[in-house]
Amino acid sequence: MIIPDVALAMLVNRTAQAYVSGTPAYMTYRETTRISAPSMGRTQEIDRSVAVRVADNYAVMRDLPDGGERTGEAFPIIAQFNPFSAYQFSYFANLKNVEIHLQRGAPVTFPIPAPDPGVDVLVPYNSFWAARYAPDSTEQHLHLLVDPTARVGQGFYPSEVIEDPQTQLPSHVEIRTANSDMVIALDYQVIQGHWVLTHGRFSATEHVIVSTFKVIADVTYDDFAFPTQAPDPRLAGTPVPTVTP
Numbered sequence: 001m002i003i004p005d006v007a008l009a010m011l012v013n014r015t016a017q018a019y020v021s022g023t024p025a026y027m028t029y030r031e032t033t034r035i036s037a038p039s040m041g042r043t044q045e046i047d048r049s050v051a052v053r054v055a056d057n058y059a060v061m062r063d064l065p066d067g068g069e070r071t072g073e074a075f076p077i078i079a080q081f082n083p084f085s086a087y088q089f090s091y092f093a094n095l096k097n098v099e100i101h102l103q104r105g106a107p108v109t110f111p112i113p114a115p116d117p118g119v120d121v122l123v124p125y126n127s128f129w130a131a132r133y134a135p136d137s138t139e140q141h142l143h144l145l146v147d148p149t150a151r152v153g154q155g156f157y158p159s160e161v162i163e164d165p166q167t168q169l170p171s172h173v174e175i176r177t178a179n180s181d182m183v184i185a186l187d188y189q190v191i192q193g194h195w196v197l198t199h200g201r202f203s204a205t206e207h208v209i210v211s212t213f214k215v216i217a218d219v220t221y222d223d224f225a226f227p228t229q230a231p232d233p234r235l236a237g238t239p240v241p242t243v244t245p
Contacts, residue, residue, distance in 0.1 A: 001133070001137075001138075001139050004131040004132050004133050004144055005126050005129075005130070005131045006112070007131070007133075007142060007144065008126075008129065008131040008144050008146070008161065009110035009112055009126070010112065011142065011144075011161065011163055011168075011169075011170065012084045012108055012109065012110060013109050013110060013112065014168055014169060015082060015084055015107070015169055015170060015195070016082065016084065016085075016107035016108065016109045018167075018169055018190075018195050019080075019082040019085075019107055019195060020107060022193055022194045022195055023054055023080065023194075024054055024080070024194055024226040025053070025054060025055070025226075025227075025228060026051065026052065026053055026054060026226065026227050026228070026229070026230060026231055026235060027050075027051070027052050027054055027078075027079060027080060027194075027196075027224065027225070027226055028049070028050065028051045028052075028223075028224070028225045028226075028227065028231050029049075029050055029079055029221050029222065029223055029224045029225070030047070030048070030049050030050070030064070030221070030222055030223040031046075031047070031048050031050055031079075031219055031220065031221050032045075032046075032047050032219065032220045032222075033045070033046040033047070033048075033075075033076060033217060033218070033219040033220075034046075034217070034218045034219075035215070035216070035217045035218075036215075036216050036217075036218075037213045037214065037215050037216075038214065038216070039213045039214065040211075040213050046063070046075075047063065047064040047065075048061045048062060048063055048064060048075075049061070049062045049064060050074055050079075051231045051232050051235060052074045052078055052080075052235070053230070053235040054078070054080050057073055057074055057078045057102070057104065058071070058072070058073075058235065059071065059072065059073065059074040059075075059078070060232045060234055060235060061074070061075065071234065073101065073102070075100065076100045076200070076202070076217055076219055077100060077102045077197075077200065078102065078104075079196045079197040079198075079221045079224075080194070080196055080197070081102065081104060081186075081197060082104070082107050083158055083170075083173045083175055083186060084107060084108045084158065085104060085105050085106060085107045085108055086105030086106050086108065087102060087103060087104050087105045087156075088101075088102070088103040088105070089101070089102050089103075089156065089184075091202075091204070100202070100217075110126070126149075127149060127151050128148070128149055128151050128152055128157065129146045129147075129148065129149070129152075129157055129158065130146065130147045130148070130149055131144050131145070131146050132144070132145050132146075132147070133145075134160075140165050141162075141163065141165050142161075142162070142163035142165075143160075143161075143162050143163070144160070144161045144162075145159070145160055146158050146159050146160065146161065147159075148178050152178055153178065154177060154178055154179045155177065155178075156175050156176070156177055157175070157176060157177075157178070158173050158174065158175055159174045159175065159176040159183075160172070160173070160174040161173050161174075164188075164189075164190075167190045167195070169188065169190065169195050170188055171187065171188055171189070172185070172186070172187050172188070173185075173186045173188070174186075180204060180205070181203075181204060181205050182202075182203070182204035183201075183202070183203050183204075184200065184201070184202050185200065185201045185202075186199075186200050187199040187200070191224050192224065192226055194224075194226060196221070196224065197221055198220070198221050198222070199218075199219070199220050199221065200217075200218075200219050200221075201216070201217070201218045201219075202215075202216070202217040202218075203215065203216045203217075
């Protein structure tokens with residue numbers, strides 16, 4: 001097999017190409033979210049239908065089966081998200097509320113030299129992510145483990161990446177930070193030609209005054225559609241997003 005950092009770079013580049021070329025104008029889907037703090041005996045279920053304008057992540061969300069309606073950033077995160085990108089992510093969690101904010105950025109790509117018959121060894125250098133093969137990784141089923149370098153600092157990095165051998169795109173990505181126990185696990189599928197999230201799990205330990213507890217948010221996405229016209233009049237055009245709680 002090729003060296004692991006080249007394998008990761010090639011996968012990241014394929015992902016960027018698929019993400020950009022497959023970005024829909026609009027998405028609709030259903031999401032089932034369970035938020036829990038097991039040590040505190042607290043759980044909350046949030047089931048919603050979501051219609052979102054993908055370009056600026058402006059969504060109309062309706063609580064199911066016949067609940068309230070909200071507009072603003074798709075919660076917990078939009079199902080069209082490339083974890084290999086210049087994104088900004090923040091969250092706040094306590095026993096009553098979890099707030100998650102995601103600002104997506106441009107996909108990351110790595111320059112890879114064209115094949116040269118006069119070159120025997122290619123030694124690329126990734127100054128942020130140090131990739132290695134997991135024990136079960138094969139040429140047909142890529143499984144990479146990634147360690148952060150000192151340049152990552154306290155930022156996010158993809159700690160584990162599993163490739164779908166059929167699509168050659170990531171089917172599973174785990175994101176961590178170097179200074180906390182936070183883990184974001186994301187599962188992907190290609191649906192109607194679009195590479196989208198189908199499941200996500202967020203966990204982190206929170207410290208509130210004298211209490212310490214772990215918060216877990218688990219969300220499943222399904223019932224996808226990708227309309228070419230705005231599925232709700234509020235999503236038409238490019239108005240300045242307004243938010244309703």
